[in-house]
C-alpha cells in the first residue's frame with residue numbers, strides 16, 4: 001500500500017509538473033496580435049455579400065492580414081453573383097492572393113439597390129482571374145468543408161441564402177464545420193440603440209437564417225450589440241487611410257467610390273472616418289474572443305428577422321458586449337496598416 005501511495009503521489013506530482021511546463025510554454029499572455037510562428041493555421045471559408053455595404057471589403061482585407069487564418073475559399077452571397085465574384089477577384093489580384101479560390105454564389109431574385117463598387121471593378125474580366133473560380137460556389141463550399149481533413153471555420157458576413165442551400169444539399173457540413181456570423185441584434189440595435197432591431201443579414205432572408213441557426217454546428221455570432229458600434233476615426237482612421245500597403249490602399253479606394261455612390265457620408269467625412277465596420281468583428285472572432293464579453297445563449301430567429309433570447313432554442317456563443325473596444329480598434333488598425 002505504501003508503495004502504491006507513493007506511486008500515486010509521484011504521478012500527481014509529474015502531472016502537475018507537466019501542466020506547469022505546458023502553461024509556461026504556451027504563455028498565458030500570448031497576444032492575439034502576435035501569433036506564435038509555429039501556431040497551426042485555422043482553415044476558413046468566407047461567405048460574403050461584398051459589394052453592398054463597404055464593411056465586407058474591409059473584412060476581406062483584414063482576413064488576409066490574419067496569419068492565424070488560412071483562407072480556403074471566398075464565396076459571394078445574397079445574389080448579384082457575377083458582380084460580387086468580379087469584385088472579389090479584382091481585390092485578391094490587387095493583393096497578390098490569387099491562390100485563393102472564388103465561388104460564384106446563387107442568384108437571389110429581387111435584390112435591390114445599386115452595385116456601389118462597380119466603378120472600381122470597371123471592366124474586370126472574371127475569366128482572366130489567375131486562380132480558381134467555381135461557377136457553383138455553394139457546391140465549392142460543401143466540397144471544401146467535406147474534403148478538409150480538419151474542421152473548417154465558416155465565416156459568414158451577409159444574408160445566408162448560400163449557406164442555407166448548402167445545408168439543404170449536404171446537411172453533414174454542420175458536423176464538419178463551425179460557424180461564425182455577423183448576425184442579429186440581441187439587446188442592442190443599430191448604433192448602440194437600446195431597442196433591438198431586425199438586423200439586415202437576418203431580415204433579408206429569415207428562413208435561411210432559421211436554417212443556419214438550427215443546424216447542429218458550433219456557432220459564434222457578433223450581433224449589433226458588439227459589431228454595430230465599431231468604426232474608426234481620428235488618428236486610427238488616418239493610419240489606415242495613409243498606409244502604403246496594397247490592402248489598405250484598395251480598401252480606401254473602394255470606400256471613396258462606395259461613398260460617392262451611396263451618399264451615406266459627405267466626401268469630407270470619408271477622409272476623416274470609416275462607416276460602421278460590422279463585419280470586421282466576425283473576422284476577429286475567428287482569431288480570438290479575448291476582447292469581447294461572450295455569453296452562451298439560446299437564440300431563436302423569428303419569421304420577421306429578429307433574434308430573440310429563448311432558453312429552448314439552440315445555444316451559441318454570443319459577443320454581447322465589448323471588454324475593450326479601443327483595443328479591438330487598435331488590433332484592426334495595426335493589422336490593416338502594416
Ligand SMILES: [Ca+2]
Pocket residue numbers: 048049050053055056157158279
Ligand atoms: Ca456584409
